[in-house]
Amino acid sequence: xxxxxxxVIFRIRRFDPLARPQPAWEEHTIRYAPGMTVLDGLRLIKxxxxxxxxxxxxxxxxxxxxxxxxxxxxxxLACNTQITHLDSLPVVVAPLPxxxxxxxxxPDLRPMFDAHVALHPYLIRDDAAEMAEPTGEYYQSPExxxxxxxxxxxxxxxxxxxxxxxxxxxxxxSGPMPLTQAHRYNADSRDGGFVERKAVLSGEQGPWKCHxxxxxxxxxxxxxxxxRAIQLMKRQLVFAYLRLYAQPCPSKVVPKxxxxxxxxxxxxxxxxxxxx
Amino acid sequence: xxxxxLWTWHVLAGVVIAVLLGLHMTIMHLDVLVGIFNPADPHPIxxxxxxxRARQGFFLVSYVVLLGAALFHGxxxxxxxxxxLGPGAGAKRAVNALLTAGxxxxxxxxxxxxxxxxxxxxxx
Numbered sequence: 001x002x003x004x005x006x007x008v009i010f011r012i013r014r015f016d017p018l019a020r021p022q023p024a025w026e027e028h029t030i031r032y033a034p035g036m037t038v039l040d041g042l043r044l045i046k047x048x049x050x051x052x053x054x055x056x057x058x059x060x061x062x063x064x065x066x067x068x069x070x071x072x073x074x075x076x077l078a079c080n081t082q083i084t085h086l087d088s089l090p091v092v093v094a095p096l097p098x099x100x101x102x103x104x105x106x107p108d109l110r111p112m113f114d115a116h117v118a119l120h121p122y123l124i125r126d127d128a129a130e131m132a133e134p135t136g137e138y139y140q141s142p143e144x145x146x147x148x149x150x151x152x153x154x155x156x157x158x159x160x161x162x163x164x165x166x167x168x169x170x171x172x173x174s175g176p177m178p179l180t181q182a183h184r185y186n187a188d189s190r191d192g193g194f195v196e197r198k199a200v201l202s203g204e205q206g207p208w209k210c211h212x213x214x215x216x217x218x219x220x221x222x223x224x225x226x227x228r229a230i231q232l233m234k235r236q237l238v239f240a241y242l243r244l245y246a247q248p249c250p251s252k253v254v255p256k257x258x259x260x261x262x263x264x265x266x267x268x269x270x271x272x273x274x275x276x
Numbered sequence: 277x278x279x280x281x282l283w284t285w286h287v288l289a290g291v292v293i294a295v296l297l298g299l300h301m302t303i304m305h306l307d308v309l310v311g312i313f314n315p316a317d318p319h320p321i322x323x324x325x326x327x328x329r330a331r332q333g334f335f336l337v338s339y340v341v342l343l344g345a346a347l348f349h350g351x352x353x354x355x356x357x358x359x360x361l362g363p364g365a366g367a368k369r370a371v372n373a374l375l376t377a378g379x380x381x382x383x384x385x386x387x388x389x390x391x392x393x394x395x396x397x398x399x400x
Binding site for chain 2: 166169170198201202203204206208209234237238240241242
């Protein structure tokens with residue numbers, strides 16, 4: 001943490017494949033305002049000096065995961081990083097490493113999302129009719145929820161992928177985010193897709209090349225522990241190979257409660273908007 | 277499937293190494309205290325003790341198993357290090373073939389040496 005400065009220097013890595021084929025550093029000095037985040041600073045620079053400066057952002061509250069950037073040598077969310085919370089100045093901003101750059105601070109996250117999709121990050125069950133037209137809820141106890149809850153806080157910002165030393169050198173490795181999400185569903189008591197995901201995880205894309213450096217967990221702005229998920233996944237897959245683990249049957253449907261009446265002061269739920 | 281199998285065997289080989297190497301270290305460094313495996317002399321590498329151990333089938337088997345586990349564990353680790361250098365598919369196949377051939381050759385040589393030592397010790 002540093003004392004509030006009067007002015008802040010931003011060193012920004014610029015790249016435009018059409019106008020400037022080589023990345024270059026650019027410096028801007030702006031007036032500091034209390035509570036200013038790195039994203040606020042970038043917005044001020046864009047509004048007043050460099051209208052062509054490009055990055056992704058949306059929610060400004062650390063929820064959407066769009067504004068992952070390499071700030072002062074660490075992958076962080078620009079909206080969640082206050083300037084006074086940095087270790088030193090100037091503020092050095094670059095796109096997330098381990099990804100190709102589309103432009104300025106915009107990384108190409110497609111490889112990450114391709115790996116994510118390949119690992120089937122959704123509930124897989126054999127009751128398609130119930131999933132389409134639910135008659136109740138899938139049972140899940142609070143203890144079962146704890147098995148995967150922290151992994152479901154992931155916002156897919158890519159900070160863990162940028163911090164991963166294995167992903168930096170091996171493009172075949174799926175990386176911490178997709179693997180954590182695969183484990184999130186494997187550990188979900190409502191899911192029955194372990195065998196389907198195992199088909200991908202048991203190969204080169206699986207967790208086998210993780211060195212347990214732990215940088216992914218340190219970088220995660222949401223407090224998710226991808227390194228833990230990957231080690232748990234390794235254990236699960238080793239036990240599965242030794243035929244000591246089989247995923248339990250997905251939880252059953254619990255009928256909707258019938259005795260409970262809506263309180264008079266609670267309005268009725270709005271009509272369904274999704275087509276049947 | 278292949279990586280899952282290789283990793284599992286890597287872990288199992290590590291467990292085998294931990295047990296057998298622990299036994300080896302105990303015999304070589306603690307037998308003065310334990311005094312079971314070295315009947316000829318307190319010093320473990322005295323000729324009489326070496327011959328006595330080589331005569332026992334247990335040691336022949338444990339040496340060969342330790343050799344196999346150590347070779348697999350080490351060569352799999354080396355393969356991972358080489359693969360992190362980013363070789364192409366052809367280079368990966370060549371590394372796999374070389375390490376497999378080298379590992380099998382070293383295992384055969386070591387197992388033969390252990391067998392020969394055991395046979396020689398039985399004639400003394």
